[in-house]
Amino acid sequence: MQSHAQGTLTDAAMNAQFDAAVKDTLRRFEEAGETVVTDGEQRKSSFATYPLTGLTNLAGGGVTIPFVDGHTRQLPVITGGPFRYGAYAASYLTAAKPFTTHPLKQAVISASALSLLYPQGGIAGYEQAAFIKDLIAEAVKDLRLALDAGAQVVQIDFTEARLSLKLDPSGGLLQQFVDLNNQVLEHFTAAERTKLGVHTCPGGDHDSTHSADIPYAQLLPTLFKLRVGNFYVQLASEQDRPSVLKMLGELASPERRIFVGVTDPCTSKVETEQEVEQRVLEAAKYIRPEYLGTTDDCGFSPFGDDTSTSRDTAFAKIAARVAGTARASKTLGV
Numbered sequence: 001m002q003s004h005a006q007g008t009l010t011d012a013a014m015n016a017q018f019d020a021a022v023k024d025t026l027r028r029f030e031e032a033g034e035t036v037v038t039d040g041e042q043r044k045s046s047f048a049t050y051p052l053t054g055l056t057n058l059a060g061g062g063v064t065i066p067f068v069d070g071h072t073r074q075l076p077v078i079t080g081g082p083f084r085y086g087a088y089a090a091s092y093l094t095a096a097k098p099f100t101t102h103p104l105k106q107a108v109i110s111a112s113a114l115s116l117l118y119p120q121g122g123i124a125g126y127e128q129a130a131f132i133k134d135l136i137a138e139a140v141k142d143l144r145l146a147l148d149a150g151a152q153v154v155q156i157d158f159t160e161a162r163l164s165l166k167l168d169p170s171g172g173l174l175q176q177f178v179d180l181n182n183q184v185l186e187h188f189t190a191a192e193r194t195k196l197g198v199h200t201c202p203g204g205d206h207d208s209t210h211s212a213d214i215p216y217a218q219l220l221p222t223l224f225k226l227r228v229g230n231f232y233v234q235l236a237s238e239q240d241r242p243s244v245l246k247m248l249g250e251l252a253s254p255e256r257r258i259f260v261g262v263t264d265p266c267t268s269k270v271e272t273e274q275e276v277e278q279r280v281l282e283a284a285k286y287i288r289p290e291y292l293g294t295t296d297d298c299g300f301s302p303f304g305d306d307t308s309t310s311r312d313t314a315f316a317k318i319a320a321r322v323a324g325t326a327r328a329s330k331t332l333g334v
Contacts, residue, residue, distance in 0.1 A: 033322040038096075051109065075117060083138065108142050111135055112180050156198045159302075198232065205302055207309070208266070242282070257292070262280060262296075265296055272320060
């Protein structure tokens with residue numbers, strides 16, 4: 001991507017690199033025993049910024065996100081309207097389809113994360129209300145195109161949820177974010193929302209987090225107001241899993257399936273099948289098995305320049321998750 005931006009790599013050469021990375025990712029998922037696979041976001045510079053691909057109405061100086069190890073990530077700001085995505089997630093799904101016969105899951109960025117692109121000082125001739133209207137329309141389109149392209153499930157990445165409580169401990173910003181995302185979700189039927197989900201975590205970049213010190217008790221009641229059928233919750237790296245599981249058990253329902261994190265991408269230690277099995281069985285004490293699923297805590301490389309976790313380590317963890325979940329399923333009889 002850097003070489004392409006510098007003009008030393010052609011479009012064709014870059015796309016060949018993308019294809020090779022996607023093929024390798026899908027092959028490794030299948031070898032690990034995954035039944036629903038993803039392209040690993042191999043074509044994205046980051047999980048959050050793919051809609052900005054090719055846009056020219058951007059400038060630096062946006063919201064800065066500090067991580068506990070001292071590094072930061074900074075969003076750009078838009079300089080004018082109307083706001084339109086430069087790329088939609090369905091394009092990645094379509095590009096991955098020829099390389100697998102398995103169902104595909106697709107990740108998209110939340111409308112609330114992209115709402116942070118609007119500068120605090122405003123934009124002459126493009127009021128924030130007009131931007132939000134455009135943003136909602138584009139976020140709806142992103143989800144709709146992914147479903148129409150045949151995604152088995154679409155996951156909305158909402159890592160800024162927990163971070164918002166650090167920025168605004170009153171919870172007002174979190175409620176605004178949830179309300180905005182629900183304005184997007186109201187464009188989908190109840191049946192369609194069973195194929196939509198939301199992911200929450202305290203961040204995971206270069207093996208560091210941005211909001212792990214925020215208790216889940218402050219987040220979960222508001223998070224579960226989102227009108228989706230699936231919740232993907234970081235949990236393997238939580239210090240007090242039982243208290244979080246208790247809350248999740250109370251929030252689970254036939255309309256809400258909860259996928260608990262059982263592997264930690266922020267550590268190089270590969271979990272064993274037995275460790276994963278025990279984490280699933282622990283979760284099943286609080287969440288009815290029919291409402292329960294497993295996931296990884298976060299992405300292994302949410303930003304394209306994050307090489308803190310090798311591909312071999314990532315897929316060893318994934319293989320352990322699949323095998324450990326199967327062991328637990330057998331024990332639980334589901």
